[in-house]
Amino acid sequence: MSNITLYINNLLSKIIKTPTKDQQVTFINLLSAFLKPTRKDNHIFMLTGSAGTGKTTVVEALIKTIPIINESIENNILMPIKLPKQPISVYLTATTGKAARMLENRCQYSACTIHKLIYTLDDNKSEVSRSRLRWYYKIADPLTDPYSVLFIDESSMISSLNQEDDNVIFGSGNLIDDILTFGTNAKIVFVGDPYQLPPVNEHKTLALDPELFEMKYFFPVQYFELREPVRFSKYSGIYQIAYQIRDTLTSGNQSNINIEENGNVTLYDSVDEIINHHVDILKNKPTLPTTMIAYTNNVVSTLNKKIRSKLLKNTKKLLNNNEYVMVIKNNYLYDLMNGEIVQIINMESECKRIEHLRFRKVKLKYGSDDNDVMKCMVLENTLEPNFNYTFQDELLILSYIFEKIQKQNPDLLDNKRSLMFRLQNDPYLNALRLKYAYAITCHKAQGGEWEEVSIVTESMLYHSKQPSDFVLRWLYTAITRAKSNVNLLRRPARPADFIDELKFDVHYKMGKFIPRYYTGYIYIKDFKIWTARSGVKYVSLDSNEILLIQKNLIECDIPDSLPCYAFCKNGRIIRWQKDLDE
Numbered sequence: 219m220s221n222i223t224l225y226i227n228n229l230l231s232k233i234i235k236t237p238t239k240d241q242q243v244t245f246i247n248l249l250s251a252f253l254k255p256t257r258k259d260n261h262i263f264m265l266t267g268s269a270g271t272g273k274t275t276v277v278e279a280l281i282k283t284i285p286i287i288n289e290s291i292e293n294n295i296l297m298p299i300k301l302p303k304q305p306i307s308v309y310l311t312a313t314t315g316k317a318a319r320m321l322e323n324r325c326q327y328s329a330c331t332i333h334k335l336i337y338t339l340d341d342n343k344s345e346v347s348r349s350r351l352r353w354y355y356k357i358a359d360p361l362t363d364p365y366s367v368l369f370i371d372e373s374s375m376i377s378s379l380n381q382e383d384d385n386v387i388f389g390s391g392n393l394i395d396d397i398l399t400f401g402t403n404a405k406i407v408f409v410g411d412p413y414q415l416p417p418v419n420e421h422k423t424l425a426l427d428p429e430l431f432e433m434k435y436f437f438p439v440q441y442f443e444l445r446e447p448v449r450f451s452k453y454s455g456i457y458q459i460a461y462q463i464r465d466t467l468t469s470g471n472q473s474n475i476n477i478e479e480n481g482n483v484t485l486y487d488s489v490d491e492i493i494n495h496h497v498d499i500l501k502n503k504p505t506l507p508t509t510m511i512a513y514t515n516n517v518v519s520t521l522n523k524k525i526r527s528k529l530l531k532n533t534k535k536l537l538n539n540n541e542y543v544m545v546i547k548n549n550y551l552y553d554l555m556n557g558e559i560v561q562i563i564n565m566e567s568e569c570k571r572i573e574h575l576r577f578r579k580v581k582l583k584y585g586s587d588d589n590d591v592m593k594c595m596v597l598e599n600t601l602e603p604n605f606n607y608t609f610q611d612e613l614l615i616l617s618y619i620f621e622k623i624q625k626q627n628p629d630l631l632d633n634k635r636s637l638m639f640r641l642q643n644d645p646y647l648n649a650l651r652l653k654y655a656y657a658i659t660c661h662k663a664q665g666g667e668w669e670e671v672s673i674v675t676e677s678m679l680y681h682s683k684q685p686s687d688f689v690l691r692w693l694y695t696a697i698t699r700a701k702s703n704v705n706l707l708r709r710p711a712r713p714a715d716f717i718d719e720l721k722f723d724v725h726y727k728m729g730k731f732i733p734r735y736y737t738g739y740i741y742i743k744d745f746k747i748w749t750a751r752s753g754v755k756y757v758s759l760d761s762n763e764i765l766l767i768q769k770n771l772i773e774c775d776i777p778d779s780l781p782c783y784a785f786c787k788n789g790r791i792i793r794w795q796k797d798l799d800e
Contacts, residue, residue: 225298226250229286233279234272238446241272245279247442248407252284253302255364256403262437263407264373266426268464269698270449270457273409274324277310277369281325284308284367302365309361309404311335312371315555317665319585321371331555332370333548336400337388339638346638348620349613351647355388357396361404368401370425372665373410377417378424378434385612386548394425398435412443413464414695418661421685449701455483456697456704463694467687475693482703489674489715492705493521496672497528500656504540509559509666510657511696512674517711519603521657521674529656536601537578539564543601544655544662551648552594557662559655560584563591570646572618575599575611577649595645600652607651615646660692663699671700677710 223246230237230245237245244265251260267273288305290297310329312318322329336358343354361368370376380391389396397406412426424430428439450457455478462475479485486492492510499508510525512518526533530541537543541562545554554560565580576598583591599605619641623630630637641647657674673696679689697704 229283230279233282234275237275237279238272238444238448240267240444240446241276241279241448244276244442244444247440248276248280249283251440252280252306252365252367252405253287253300255302256366256405259438260405260440262431262435262439263405264426264428264431264439264441265407265409265444266412266442267444268411268413269460270447271444272446272448273411273444274321274371275448276444277321277371277407277409278325281308281310281327281369304363304365307361307363307366309335309366309368310371311369312665313375314372314557314665315553316558316585317372319590320667323586331553332376332393332397333388333555334553335368336396339642341635341638344638346634346641348616351385351612351616351641353386355386357389357400360400360402362402364403366401366404367407368397368404369407369409370397371409373408373425374412374414374423375410375417375664376408376423376425378420379417411698413467413691414664414698415661415688415691455480456700459483459704460694460698463690463697467690467694475690477706482700484703484705485708486705487708489707489711492672492674492707493524493528495705496656497525499670500525500529506670507668508670508672509655509663509668509699510672510674511660511663511699512657513660513676513679513692515659517674517676518657518659522654523603525656526654536598537562537565537580537596542655543652544658545650546600546653547607547651549648549650551643551645552592552650554584554650557665558584559658559666569598572614572646575614577646579645595649597649597651601654612647619644619647660696664695666699667701668699669701670703670705671696672705673697673707675707675710677712680710 226246226249227242229249230242234241248263248265251263254260265273265276284306287297287301289295291301291305308327310318310321310325310327311332311334312321312329313332315331318329318331333355337355338358340354340356343356345352345354376393376397378392378394381388381393382391389399408425410423410426412423414423416423422430424434428441431437431439447457447461450460458480459475459477466475477483477485484495486495496508496510499506510521512521523533530538532538539562542559543562545558545560546556548554548556560582563581563583565578569576569578571577577595578598579593580596581591581593597607600607620631623637623640630640663671673693675693679692
């Protein structure tokens, strides 16, 4: 081992007491690259690894080592390594605000979202009027310093597709293209887990796939993968499941994943049981970070409704103190991004109405620190299950704001820059749009960590038209959100598991079609469950039974005449009837 390697290892050991071999090799290679000016062959880096392998620890070690090197440069202190000609500049970012705050707390170094760093508002191009509002963000001044380093954490969430938003347009519309333009002369380090779900509507994560990246951008990639676990014990159930999945994905051989109960993995027989456990934690351990993850938005909505009904005395109110809610639209006034979970601390009793839109001032907690609180305006309507924010809603708000400006400060309407500033800071136009967050989808959970995670696997997950490895990546992503404990179902949940009571009159005509969500895949013949490809005609027998149907009303190979079967929530046949009057 050379003197230089020994010296760098010594620097590392002051920050990480017992680094793994992977961490040592990665740290030495990255730091050595940072000491040289940026060229084509040391421009792009990928620091990857499965959950708990110490990726953030390596970033932290680099962040804490660079100031030591910079101090030596500024004070002409001799070191056993060749120092760069000038100090190294570091930019620490993540794809979400929550991830950036976690990174900042861990590294004790200023961090922000990648969007906040690389974009700035384009005053000239942005459009502002009573009937039109469109913000254009241009790429900020690029990093031309050849000794600058840009870290981007949670890079598995970076989309390679052009992003479309009616109101906000960032740069070229392609985030990776814009990162490369901004970091034109910097060393760019994409940090993330390559085994997690790829971005929505993509089969691969370009920012963590060196072959795809090189094919598209023609930059050589220096790729480092950490494989030795440091967060989990090898005897941990979370570790055993996650690493089974990782090894299956790596080998390409599809095999069954063995999931067994142990100290930190618990299996439940029913959805109701796992919900009750989740509610018990929320009631008895309110400070313990916990969440529930499901596959579809429909099931997430139903789980949130069930949890709120068990947890709260008054579910008629859309919002209560201490509720967990998720931001569903990037908000640049409050610097809260889509997918971030916050807790309502308290709120004003009165709401402000602009026609049918209801706004309420709240105080919320957005981080783990006691000081991570702020006052915001929220649009309560977005918590309603069937509400969709439309262009007409935005026009209502704009009309209200412009009328107010016309009365109070009409000169502002002739000054585009001042008017833009006023609109950027308007509480109604920038009110937070929220959904309940006791249960969330797996994509929304990415980038987050909780002490305990309950996972509701759905039968639909296994029948989705996704790539063959999708289920494995979904399960891996969900399980690795947990730091301590994971709760799972013994069998995938079926649509009937989410229905407490079917509120249909028994006198409904048989011609009535019930939404597929209620009947789902369930169609019984010869005591077997069949898959329904479309809605089926329905009649209710009592509040705990879902019924099926007399004739061949779905697209499958079943005789034209079929007796009726009824079944209860667990799928057991409880009533059979040959003839049923329509």
